[in-house]
Amino acid sequence: MSGAPQIAPAGTRKLDARAPSGPVPERWDKYKFDAKLVNPANRRKFTVIIVGTGLAGGAAAATLGEAGYNVLSFCIQDSPRRAHSIAAQGGINAAKNYRYDGDSVMRLFYDTVKGGDYRARESNVYRLAQVSNNIIDQCVAAGVPFAREYGGLLDTRSFGGAQLQRTFYARGQTGQQLLIGAYSSMMRQVAAGTVKMFPRHEMLDLVVVDGRARGIIARNLITGKVERFEAHAVLLATGGYANTYFLSTNAVNSNATAIWRAYKRGALFANPCFTQIHPTCIPVSGDHQSKLTLMSESLRNDGRVWVPKAKGDKRPPLEVPEDERDYYLERRYPAFGNLVPRDVASRASKAVCDEGRGAGDTGLSVYLDFADSIKRVGENVIRERYGNLFQMYEKITDENPYKTPMRIYPAVHYTMGGLWVDYDLMSTIPGLFVMGEANFSDHGANRLGASALMQGLADGYFVAPSTLPHYLASTPMPKIATDHDAFKEAESTVQAKLKRLIDVRGKRTPRDVHRSLGKVMWDNVGMGRTDASLKRALAAIPGLREEFWKTVSVPSSGEEFSQVLEYAGRVADYLELGELIALDALERRESCGGHFREEYQTPDNEAQRDDEHFAHVAAWEYAGDGKMPIRNVESLDFEYVHPTQRSYK
Numbered sequence: 001m002s003g004a005p006q007i008a009p010a011g012t013r014k015l016d017a018r019a020p021s022g023p024v025p026e027r028w029d030k031y032k033f034d035a036k037l038v039n040p041a042n043r044r045k046f047t048v049i050i051v052g053t054g055l056a057g058g059a060a061a062a063t064l065g066e067a068g069y070n071v072l073s074f075c076i077q078d079s080p081r082r083a084h085s086i087a088a089q090g091g092i093n094a095a096k097n098y099r100y101d102g103d104s105v106m107r108l109f110y111d112t113v114k115g116g117d118y119r120a121r122e123s124n125v126y127r128l129a130q131v132s133n134n135i136i137d138q139c140v141a142a143g144v145p146f147a148r149e150y151g152g153l154l155d156t157r158s159f160g161g162a163q164l165q166r167t168f169y170a171r172g173q174t175g176q177q178l179l180i181g182a183y184s185s186m187m188r189q190v191a192a193g194t195v196k197m198f199p200r201h202e203m204l205d206l207v208v209v210d211g212r213a214r215g216i217i218a219r220n221l222i223t224g225k226v227e228r229f230e231a232h233a234v235l236l237a238t239g240g241y242a243n244t245y246f247l248s249t250n251a252v253n254s255n256a257t258a259i260w261r262a263y264k265r266g267a268l269f270a271n272p273c274f275t276q277i278h279p280t281c282i283p284v285s286g287d288h289q290s291k292l293t294l295m296s297e298s299l300r301n302d303g304r305v306w307v308p309k310a311k312g313d314k315r316p317p318l319e320v321p322e323d324e325r326d327y328y329l330e331r332r333y334p335a336f337g338n339l340v341p342r343d344v345a346s347r348a349s350k351a352v353c354d355e356g357r358g359a360g361d362t363g364l365s366v367y368l369d370f371a372d373s374i375k376r377v378g379e380n381v382i383r384e385r386y387g388n389l390f391q392m393y394e395k396i397t398d399e400n401p402y403k404t405p406m407r408i409y410p411a412v413h414y415t416m417g418g419l420w421v422d423y424d425l426m427s428t429i430p431g432l433f434v435m436g437e438a439n440f441s442d443h444g445a446n447r448l449g450a451s452a453l454m455q456g457l458a459d460g461y462f463v464a465p466s467t468l469p470h471y472l473a474s475t476p477m478p479k480i481a482t483d484h485d486a487f488k489e490a491e492s493t494v495q496a497k498l499k500r501l502i503d504v505r506g507k508r509t510p511r512d513v514h515r516s517l518g519k520v521m522w523d524n525v526g527m528g529r530t531d532a533s534l535k536r537a538l539a540a541i542p543g544l545r546e547e548f549w550k551t552v553s554v555p556s557s558g559e560e561f562s563q564v565l566e567y568a569g570r571v572a573d574y575l576e577l578g579e580l581i582a583l584d585a586l587e588r589r590e591s592c593g594g595h596f597r598e599e600y601q602t603p604d605n606e607a608q609r610d611d612e613h614f615a616h617v618a619a620w621e622y623a624g625d626g627k628m629p630i631r632n633v634e635s636l637d638f639e640y641v642h643p644t645q646r647s648y649k
């Protein structure tokens with residue numbers, strides 16, 4: 001794909017989600033009953049590759065190892081415990097209804113479909129809500145220290161898009177505690193010999209034999225050696241692609257390489273333009289930054305968002321009297337107030353800043369103020385709830401949020417798009433399963449807060465361990481070895497790409513080109529997208545890519561530890577994926593969830609969906625280098641949660 005935008009060809013692939021029929025509450029049980037099983041004594045004969053050790057990959061490795069499969073687990077970090085999931089702060093949703101405030105599986109299902117602006121598959125979302133309760137039990141059994149209330153029951157708090165308290169948490173370190181739980185269970189299997197760990201290994205290609213995923217090519221990041229690994233199935237749990245935007249709240253190491261290379265081997269990429277911009281992040285402070293920092297959504301339980309009523313009011317926040325403040329979320333959305341979903345909150349913040357009422361020198365921030373809550377419940381209670389987040393904020397900004405409001409602004413945070421998967425979590429390449437943030441599955445056009453951890457653990461602990469055996473038991477597979485031609489071809493493709501990167505011997509660092517791409521993406525494919533801005537991005541990205549391949553500097557022989565080489569490979573992939581994101585956004589001529597096309601909005605500036613033409617998943621098919629990818633479509637049916645104009649008023 002290159003040059004000026006054209007219309008993407010419409011694909012003819014029939015995308016069958018293969019969800020069971022019947023009433024939605026019964027589908028998952030029906031699936032499990034109908035599925036073929038692998039007898040315990042036969043499980044060790046199957047080798048399964050799991051790429052990624054975050055919550056999705058770690059949970060799957062622990063569960064499949066415990067079941068007796070022979071698991072090979074890969075990650076790029078030095079320890080599985082450093083997966084990006086460790087950064088998750090605020091909490092994990094489940095429909096336990098411990099508070100007896102009206103929750104149920106049906107309500108979590110409803111909130112998730114509505115929160116995703118009716119662009120998710122009902123069967124999958126219902127299953128997610130069902131399994132959510134098992135996750136909490138599993139994690140408690142694994143020793144996760146969830147916060148508890150006075151009576152000893154697990155405590156919960158509110159997150160966006162719900163009018164009840166279903167979010168379980170461990171202070172502001174929920175991801176860390178959940179990951180330690182999954183990691184401990186996985187390491188138990190490492191000791192038992194069912195899971196073999198390959199830390200510091202980066203998957204650089206997928207090996208497809210006779211149309212099935214049968215292995216990967218990975219580079220040992222310490223020695224530089226490119227290695228081949230064979231298996232009966234490959235499970236990707238490699239996280240999201242938000243770093244295509246350069247500045248995001250994701251860990252700097254989060255990347256899109258595994259899913260992008262699988263896409264180029266035939267896995268369809270669904271809804272790449274569905275990216276989430278989180279409303280509460282520490283604002284950008286200058287060009288020196290390489291990442292942004294999230295301030296968890298949980299803070300909106302006690303923090304009130306406001307800006308001055310008057311344009312250009314630059315007084316320090318404590319000098320702005322109460323009646324000169326605009327608590328714009330409470331004003332515009334009285335029913336949900338500060339806890340409207342992220343897409344709605346982010347756009348509202350952008351709007352007040354665009355009006356010239358933003359705070360701080362740049363005018364690109366709004367206040368998140370805890371004064372009322374501190375007055376009501378006391379500083380100690382606020383410290384207990386969010387102490388580590390307040391400390392992090394103070395370290396970064398040198399301002400004390402107990403005394404003065406935080407300043408926050410939206411930033412790229414999460415990607416709802418990802419590899420297309422069916423009900424089994426299998427991609428369009430048989431034998432390639434995709435879990436967690438790497439797949440497109442359950443969140444539609446906007447993910448609700450605290451639902452990513454839920455989905456990653458649902459996929460890893462419960463869904464893939466039930467669907468993978470069905471695939472293994474029903475698919476005769478010949479034995480293959482890593483000297484098969486498909487492995488040789490994939491390895492030489494990887495070697496050629498590494499050599500090409502090294503051979504450029506230019507002067508520009510990969511980071512510098514990445515920063516330029518990020519600017520194009522944020523300015524044109526960010527919070528507000530238009531036909532013109534998307535065409536600008538599509539015109540600019542091929543130029544950047546060309547420049548990258550002429551000017552990038554990778555001082556490495558390829559045969560040693562080289563973080564520049566690792567990073568350059570990831571940037572090369574972002575330079576292709578960025579274009580697909582823009583193309584998908586251009587072709588989706590409606591606004592929904594996080595995808596806000598300015599041409600399509602309601603009179604009061606909310607996202608205006610076009611259900612007649614776009615109630616579908618767009619699944620992109622790679623057509624070859626330099627060729628326009630093909631846009632396939634999976635229609636979405638809503639039997640239970642009928643699409644309406646989303647309202648949080």
Ligand SMILES: Cc1cc2nc3c(=O)[nH]c(=O)nc-3n(C[C@H](O)[C@H](O)[C@H](O)COP(=O)(O)OP(=O)(O)OC[C@H]3O[C@@H](n4cnc5c(N)ncnc54)[C@H](O)[C@@H]3O)c2cc1C
Pocket residue numbers: 051052053054055056057074075076077080082083084085086087088089090091092093174175201202203204237238239240249250251254255257258294296413414435436437438449450451452453454456
């Ligand atoms: C700051 C922050 C806070 C968040 N807070 C919350 C929250 O409170 N609640 C919530 O629900 N969600 C939260 N999220 C979202 C959530 O953390 C993520 O969506 C989730 O953790 C992703 O888990 P995962 O297992 O899919 O992938 P990750 O945790 O990203 O793991 C990816 C794994 O893949 C490996 N990997 C990647 N590429 C390769 C490759 N090519 N070869 C080998 N290995 C590879 C990595 O080494 C890693 O092990 C937050 C996100 C951020 C950024």
